[in-house]
Amino acid sequence: MSRKINLTPRLQMAADMVVRNERNGWLVDVGTDHAYLPAWLLQNHRGQFAYVIATDLRRGPLDRARQTAREAGQDIDFRLCDGLAAVDTREADLIVIAGMGGETIVHILKNAPWSDWRGDGPMEDKVLVLQPMSSFPDLRKWLQENGFSIEEERLAREGDTLYTALLVRAGEMAPLTPAELWAGKNNHDPLRGVWLDMWAARVRRALEGMAQARGEGVSVRKRELEAVLSGLIDMKKEWELWQQ
Secondary structure: OOOOOOOOHHHHHHHHHHHHHOOOEEEEEEOOOOOHHHHHHHHHHHHHEEEEEEEEOOHHHHHHHHHHHHHHOOOOEEEEOOOOOOOOHHHOOEEEEEEEOHHHHHHHHHOOOOOOOOOOOOOOOOEEEEEEOOOHHHHHHHHHHOOEEEEEEEEEEEOOEEEEEEEEEEOOOOOOOHHHHHHOOOOOOOOHHHHHHHHHHHHHHHHHHOOOOOOHHHHHHHHHHHHHHHHHHHHHHHHHHHOO
């Protein structure tokens, strides 16, 4: 009997985005680790995918991923490579990059082996599901500056930790405010209030840590963080009005 794959809330959030946005296309799971996500998708929504590729930078995780696929009874094409280095543009309709730092996600997208991944190039018709673990402002800023549009953000709680997932396509996006670079655009998600509180607390700690520092660079950074904090507070007030 095949092993039934169950996902953590973080991965389930990403999987739900994939299911809503893929129909009979080629799926690539970058940095697949144990391959839980592609195995679950094939077990539960096989008819939506023409082909599934899973990549990882290291042989050990890829061996574990192959074991998961065997136990789950699913056919996945595994490739040992850095990000998308061994994936042709024609093999990637929907790309999932989950569980990595925002700076690593940027590295993977920047180094996709396709000559032109912006504008009307090979990235134009692709869907990205990104689940960053750090460097959130850097990732959103890079997407904004490089021809991508964040169409949706979701939140999930796993234990005491909140996670976000971004649905991204090529296209124009309205400029994000300093606070939106940190926490994403405001929405009605029931976890949004806690998410905003978390970021506000981090910004306040950063400002407290700079209280005794001096210098023009410090002053500029303080003003930047104060603008972020003000925006987060405004978004929290807006979210609270939506809950009434």
